[in-house]
Amino acid sequence: MSNLSRRNALSLGVALGLVGAASVVPAWASTAAADPWWVWDDEVDALMAGVLDTGGVPAVNTALRSWADNADPLPSGLPADLAAWLQGVNRLPSWADPVKLRRAADFNRRKDTYLFLLYGLGSGIMSTVIPREARSVYWSAGGAAMQDRAAKTFTFGYDLSEAGAFEPSGQFVVTATKTRLVHAAVRHLLPQSPHWRAVADERVPISNGDILVTFHSLGTFVHRKLNEWHVPMSAADEDAFLHQWQVAIHLLGVRDEFIPQTWAAADTQSAQVLTPLLAPTPEGKELAADLLGLTAQIDLGVTRGFLNEFVRYVLSNEVGDWLGLPRDYAAATLIRTGWPAYIAFREGLLPIAPAAFSLFDQFVRALAMLFLNKGTSPTSTPITIPAGNRPGA
Numbered sequence: 001m002s003n004l005s006r007r008n009a010l011s012l013g014v015a016l017g018l019v020g021a022a023s024v025v026p027a028w029a030s031t032a033a034a035d036p037w038w039v040w041d042d043e044v045d046a047l048m049a050g051v052l053d054t055g056g057v058p059a060v061n062t063a064l065r066s067w068a069d070n071a072d073p074l075p076s077g078l079p080a081d082l083a084a085w086l087q088g089v090n091r092l093p094s095w096a097d098p099v100k101l102r103r104a105a106d107f108n109r110r111k112d113t114y115l116f117l118l119y120g121l122g123s124g125i126m127s128t129v130i131p132r133e134a135r136s137v138y139w140s141a142g143g144a145a146m147q148d149r150a151a152k153t154f155t156f157g158y159d160l161s162e163a164g165a166f167e168p169s170g171q172f173v174v175t176a177t178k179t180r181l182v183h184a185a186v187r188h189l190l191p192q193s194p195h196w197r198a199v200a201d202e203r204v205p206i207s208n209g210d211i212l213v214t215f216h217s218l219g220t221f222v223h224r225k226l227n228e229w230h231v232p233m234s235a236a237d238e239d240a241f242l243h244q245w246q247v248a249i250h251l252l253g254v255r256d257e258f259i260p261q262t263w264a265a266a267d268t269q270s271a272q273v274l275t276p277l278l279a280p281t282p283e284g285k286e287l288a289a290d291l292l293g294l295t296a297q298i299d300l301g302v303t304r305g306f307l308n309e310f311v312r313y314v315l316s317n318e319v320g321d322w323l324g325l326p327r328d329y330a331a332a333t334l335i336r337t338g339w340p341a342y343i344a345f346r347e348g349l350l351p352i353a354p355a356a357f358s359l360f361d362q363f364v365r366a367l368a369m370l371f372l373n374k375g376t377s378p379t380s381t382p383i384t385i386p387a388g389n390r391p392g393a
Contacts, residue, residue, distance in 0.1 A: 035209070036208035036212055037207050037208075038207065038209075039255060040187060040206070041180065043085060044085060044089075044253070045187050047081055047082050047184070048082075051079065051082065052185060052188055052189065056079065057385050057386075060078060060079070060385060061384045062077065063077035064385075067174055067178075069169060069171055070166070070169070070170050070171060070172070071169065072174065074086055086177065089177060089251075092166060093247065095256075098166070100240045100244070101165070101247065104240040104243060105161075105166075107237045107240055107241055108161035109163060111226070111233075113361075113364050114225075114343070115161060116364055117310075117367060118221070118225055118314065119218065121307075121311055121367065122221060123222070125291065125311050125315060126217045126315055127214070127217060128291070128323070129278045129323070130213060130217060130277060130284075131201075131284065132201070132202065132205065132210055133213070134281050134284030135199050135281060135284075136190060137283075138390065139190060139199075139390050140186050140189065141189075141386040141391075143390050144390045144391055156179060160172050173251060176252055177251065178383040179252060180251070180253050182383060182386065183211075183253070185386055186205060186206060187204055187205055190205050191203060191204060191205075193389045196389070199281075208255060208258055211254050213274050219241070219248075220263075220267060220274075223242070224267065225314070230343070231343060231347065238263060242260075242262070242263055246259050246261075279322070280323065288323045292304075292311070301359060301366060302359065303328070303331065305327075305328025305330075305331045306363075308320065308327075309328050309332040311323075311325060313336065338359075342356065
């Protein structure tokens with residue numbers, strides 16, 4: 001579907017009252033001529049539609065299985081047009097700065113404890129109160145297998161944060177390109193689901209705008225929380241962390257004109273297009289329950305009440321109430337007093353470890369492993385292209 005036909009389809013939906021006023025997305029704080037809500041990934045969308053319609057997904061997934069490192073040649077067995085497209089996009093943009101990317105990798109190593117927690121409990125649970133994202137995830141194939149999907153999502157973050165992520169020996173460029181293929185498949189599949197169409201306020205999911213909202217729930221959110229928690233960061237560290245994310249969302253198909261150039265610009269965008277959208281949905285509540293329920297399978301060294309309160313601490317009591325997370329006021333007090341002390345000790349600002357240090361340390365490390373291939377892999381879960389939507393959808 002062309003951008004024009006997509007625009008006309010949604011305009012017709014508005015005219016017929018199929019899209020409520022409350023569903024209209026905010027305008028972007030951007031000087032770009034185009035609107036990211038109306039930009040998708042047309043070339044690869046057409047290619048993946050062809051693969052799906054001809055039943056070629058199993059063969060493509062088989063071919064992609066061995067493709068992992070950035071320096072790996074493209075695997076054989078891919079359709080010629082798809083291989084040609086991959087050859088053109090599976091590379092860093094010309095503006096990527098290797099010095100900044102290496103500094104970002106070192107920053108990720110030094111701050112990995114906070115990043116694991118913020119990406120996992122913060123961004124991961126926040127995604128369930130981003131209505132478009134929650135509905136798209138729930139009605140797609142991944143929504144019916146949340147542990148596997150969480151592991152694949154963690155693979156994206158793990159590969160991004162790994163030392164040498166953008167080097168030839170790293171894996172993030174390939175991981176991002178595979179994720180771009182998955183997005184294209186979902187854009188073709190979800191509009192075929194009457195269940196998704198019944199609740200969605202868009203006719204085609206995962207626009208450039210949607211991807212940027214997800215970036216703000218990840219990079220912008222994490223950067224803001226690190227500042228709120230007084231985690232020491234130099235200006236060069238902050239710039240490198242932003243640059244890493246700029247490259248990452250470029251590799252996901254976001255046009256360069258939409259990518260924030262400073263953290264101030266990212267914060268402005270986030271305040272306008274993420275914060276106003278946050279709201280509970282039936283799909284998001286179920287996804288959050290699934291994600292938090294995964295912890296029962298691996299000992300995090302804490303109670304479920306502690307976990308619920310940490311979600312509230314990271315995201316807000318409002319989000320906790322939306323998701324129906326029961327209160328545990330003793331755990332809330334421990335977190336409010338113990339977590340700042342834990343950070344201060346880790347950063348060398350306290351001479352003696354706080355009493356709850358080992359509890360927090362075990363919690364964060366176990367949480368990280370939870371998303372690594374069902375707790376069995378030290379690195380990643382293979383990213384595969386879906387061949388359908390949620391069973392029954």
